[in-house]
Amino acid sequence: MQSKYEIIRDIILRNVPDAGNYPCSIKGVRLVRRDKSTDFAKCFYNPTCILVLQGKKHILYGNNHLVYSKGQCVISCMDIPVSSRVVEASPYEPFVVLILELDFNLISQLIMESKLSHAVDDNEKCLAVMDTDEALLDAFYRLACLIEKPYDEFLSSIIIKEIYYRLITGPLGSQLQLISMKGTYANQIVQAIGYLKENFKEKLNIEDVAKQVNMAPSTFYRNFRRVTQVSPLQYQKQLRLYEAQRLMLSGAYNAESAAYVVGYASVIQFSREYKKMFGNPPKTDIKILITGCQ
Numbered sequence: 001m002q003s004k005y006e007i008i009r010d011i012i013l014r015n016v017p018d019a020g021n022y023p024c025s026i027k028g029v030r031l032v033r034r035d036k037s038t039d040f041a042k043c044f045y046n047p048t049c050i051l052v053l054q055g056k057k058h059i060l061y062g063n064n065h066l067v068y069s070k071g072q073c074v075i076s077c078m079d080i081p082v083s084s085r086v087v088e089a090s091p092y093e094p095f096v097v098l099i100l101e102l103d104f105n106l107i108s109q110l111i112m113e114s115k116l117s118h119a120v121d122d123n124e125k126c127l128a129v130m131d132t133d134e135a136l137l138d139a140f141y142r143l144a145c146l147i148e149k150p151y152d153e154f155l156s157s158i159i160i161k162e163i164y165y166r167l168i169t170g171p172l173g174s175q176l177q178l179i180s181m182k183g184t185y186a187n188q189i190v191q192a193i194g195y196l197k198e199n200f201k202e203k204l205n206i207e208d209v210a211k212q213v214n215m216a217p218s219t220f221y222r223n224f225r226r227v228t229q230v231s232p233l234q235y236q237k238q239l240r241l242y243e244a245q246r247l248m249l250s251g252a253y254n255a256e257s258a259a260y261v262v263g264y265a266s267v268i269q270f271s272r273e274y275k276k277m278f279g280n281p282p283k284t285d286i287k288i289l290i291t292g293c294q
Helices: 004-015 104-114 134-145 153-168 173-180 185-198 206-212 217-228 232-249 255-261 267-278 282-291
Strands: 020-023 029-034 041-045 048-054 056-061 064-069 072-076 080-088 095-101 127-131
Touching: 004 029, 004 048, 004 095, 004 134, 041 232, 041 267, 048 064, 064 072, 064 127, 080 232, 095 134, 104 153, 104 173, 134 153, 153 173, 173 185, 185 206, 185 217, 185 232, 206 217, 217 232, 232 255, 232 267, 232 282, 255 267, 255 282, 267 282
Parallel strands: none
Antiparallel strands: 020 029, 029 095, 041 080, 048 072, 048 095, 056 064, 056 080, 072 127
């Protein structure tokens, strides 16, 4: 008899015949398949819960090394810059995950309705790995079974709400509570990230961002680096470079025009920082990403 992990994996593989990152019929759910191991690449982990069905992946989050594989979940509580690589994957046994986006408005509502204790721990990580227990796996199993059925928003929303509840009452629940609580340093950093994402083209002023979240500049800088593992300036730089990469991949922009659109005054500086982050000059990197050839 197949395990629930294997059933969910097979549902994903039937709907994702090739390697890639795909949406599905359920709002907020993405399906990912990788057919080979990869080198480390920089990326952002958005607020998500990632259920691993097969394979293994390695994340570098500041000085933290996280490895996750079948039977585990990854919780990312905010937009976190990391480096990651697929460790175990092949065409015969691909790396397969189901990704559920986290809605913190709904999570906050659940915390209030369930009257959970609000234990705040400054040492909590905003990116962490946990083992998946049977109750959480069962909820994901029921959600995955809806992928191949006619879209039912009502039923999927109920199951997603159950998953959120099991997450906030599980081993990593304190992280989710910390992010959702107004007035905590983590919630303030989430607000600051939102501000940076909206204004990443503008010259960074630490005092202005700190003021937006009601923090002293020195306190804001210290807490931002503790949560994201990078400085606000480094974070903004990565936002700019990822947006430039997206623009160039669209085919509507070259390196020069993309650089100016995302806020760089110098194309030379843009190319230098792009190569430092992605490992290749912009033109070469985009060619590799489009053709898939190294």
